[in-house]
Amino acid sequence: MAGIAPIRGLKFEQNVTRVVQADKCLGCSACVAVCPVGCLEFVERKPELVEKCASCGICLIVCPQYEYAFPALEESVFGRQRRPQEEFGIYRRMAIAKANDENILHVCQDGGVVTALLTYALETGRIDGAAVSGISEDKLCYPVPRLVLTPQEVLECAGTRYIFSPNLFAFQKGFTENKKNIAFVGTPCQIHALRKIEMNLLRYFNQLQLAVGLLCTESFTYEGLMKQLIQGKLGLDLHEVKKINIKGKILVTTKSGEEKAIPLKEAKQYTHPRCNLCTDFSAELADISVGGLGLDGWTFTILRTRRGEELFEEARKANVIKTKSIEKGEKALDLLKRLSLKKRKRH
Numbered sequence: 001m002a003g004i005a006p007i008r009g010l011k012f013e014q015n016v017t018r019v020v021q022a023d024k025c026l027g028c029s030a031c032v033a034v035c036p037v038g039c040l041e042f043v044e045r046k047p048e049l050v051e052k053c054a055s056c057g058i059c060l061i062v063c064p065q066y067e068y069a070f071p072a073l074e075e076s077v078f079g080r081q082r083r084p085q086e087e088f089g090i091y092r093r094m095a096i097a098k099a100n101d102e103n104i105l106h107v108c109q110d111g112g113v114v115t116a117l118l119t120y121a122l123e124t125g126r127i128d129g130a131a132v133s134g135i136s137e138d139k140l141c142y143p144v145p146r147l148v149l150t151p152q153e154v155l156e157c158a159g160t161r162y163i164f165s166p167n168l169f170a171f172q173k174g175f176t177e178n179k180k181n182i183a184f185v186g187t188p189c190q191i192h193a194l195r196k197i198e199m200n201l202l203r204y205f206n207q208l209q210l211a212v213g214l215l216c217t218e219s220f221t222y223e224g225l226m227k228q229l230i231q232g233k234l235g236l237d238l239h240e241v242k243k244i245n246i247k248g249k250i251l252v253t254t255k256s257g258e259e260k261a262i263p264l265k266e267a268k269q270y271t272h273p274r275c276n277l278c279t280d281f282s283a284e285l286a287d288i289s290v291g292g293l294g295l296d297g298w299t300f301t302i303l304r305t306r307r308g309e310e311l312f313e314e315a316r317k318a319n320v321i322k323t324k325s326i327e328k329g330e331k332a333l334d335l336l337k338r339l340s341l342k343k344r345k346r347h
C-alpha cells in the first residue's frame with residue numbers, strides 16, 4: 001500500500017520532509033500551501049524546509065502519502081467506500097459532452113466542459129472564484145496557479161499544459177482572500193490532497209464548492225517536453241506553439257496551423273519522477289472527472305457526486321453544454337478502465 005506510517009507524538013523535524021526522505025512525495029504541493037508558519041517552500045516540485053518548523057503536523061495531516069486515508073476520504077465525499085467492481089471509483093453517471101460557446105471551443109483542450117462549467121458557475125453565482133492553471137508571463141508555455149474571478153479569466157486559462165501546476169496555491173489564495181465558494185481544477189494527486197484538506201481542515205469553512213479532476217497518466221518536466229522535444233527535436237520556437245495534445249502521440253499545433261507529432265514513447269523519459277508514484281488515473285475523489293480519452297473535440301465526463309451532477313445537468317438545460325450518447329464512447333471507456341487499473345496496480 002502506498003504511503004508511510006503515521007508518527008505518534010510529533011517531535012521537531014517530524015514534518016513532511018520525512019515523506020520526501022522516504023522518496024514517497026507525490027509533489028502535489030499541499031503541505032506548502034497549508035503550512036501556517038511558512039517554513040516550507042516548493043522547490044523543484046518538492047517541499048523544502050527553509051525556516052524553523054513549528055512541528056504543528058498540519059503538513060502531514062494533508063499529505064496524500066502520509067497515513068493512507070483513501071477509504072476514509074471516499075466515506076467523507078460519497079458516504080461509502082468503493083466496491084471492487086467500481087474499477088475507476090464511485091460515480092453516478094458518465095457523459096460525453098462539449099461546450100456550445102465557440103469562443104471556448106476555440107481555446108479549450110477537448111470539449112471545453114471545464115471552462116463552460118466554471119463560466120456557468122460564476123455567472124449564476126454558484127462560485128465566486130476558481131483555482132485553475134494559467135500561463136506564466138515570464139516563461140513560455142509554463143503553467144502557473146491562478147485564482148480566476150471572471151468568465152474572461154476562466155477563458156484565458158483554458159487548455160492543457162502537460163507540466164505540473166501547483167493549483168493548490170491558487171485555492172489557498174482564494175481562502176485567504178475570504179472567497180466564500182471556490183471551485184478547484186487539478187490533477188488526481190491534487191484532488192486527493194484537496195479532499196484531505198477538506199476533511200481535516202476545511203470542514204467548518206465549507207468554501208470548496210466543486211472539485212474538478214483531470215484524468216492524468218503523467219505530467220512531464222518542462223525541460224524535457226518543451227526544451228528537449230518541442231524546441232530541440234521539432235525545432236519549434238516556443239512562441240509558435242498554440243496547443244499541445246496527447247492522443248496516442250504528442251501533437252503540437254502551431255499558430256500558423258501546422259501540426260507536428262512526437263511518438264509518446266520518446267517523451268516517456270521526461271515523465272516527472274513524482275508521477276511514477278501515483279495510483280489514481282481518473283481523480284476518483286473529484287465531484288466531476290474529465291478527460292479526452294482519445295475522443296476528438298469532446299470531453300469524457302464522469303459525474304461522481306450529486307453536486308457535480310446537478311451543476312452539469314443545469315448547465316446542459318441552460319444550453320451551455322451539449323451531450324452525445326455514451327454508447328459512442330465504448331473505446332474511451334475501455335481506455336479509462338485499462339489506465340485506471342494500470343495505475344492502481346502500483347499500490
Ligand SMILES: Cc1cc2nc3c(=O)[nH]c(=O)nc-3n(C[C@H](O)[C@H](O)[C@H](O)COP(=O)(O)OP(=O)(O)OC[C@H]3O[C@@H](n4cnc5c(N)ncnc54)[C@H](O)[C@@H]3O)c2cc1C
Pocket residue numbers: 107108109110111112113114115116132133134143157158159160161162163164165167185186187214215216217218219220290291292293294299300
Ligand atoms: C498533466 C495532465 C495530464 C493529462 N493526462 C490525460 C490523460 O492521460 N488522458 C486523458 O484523457 N486526459 C488527460 N488530461 C486531461 C485533458 O487534457 C483535459 O484537461 C480534459 O479532457 C478537459 O478538457 P476540456 O476541454 O473540458 O478542458 P478545458 O475547458 O480546456 O479546461 C482545462 C482546465 O485545466 C486547467 N489546467 C491546464 N493545465 C493544467 C495543469 N497542468 N494542471 C492543472 N490544471 C490545468 C486549465 O486551467 C483549465 O481550467 C490531462 C491533463 C493534465 C493537466
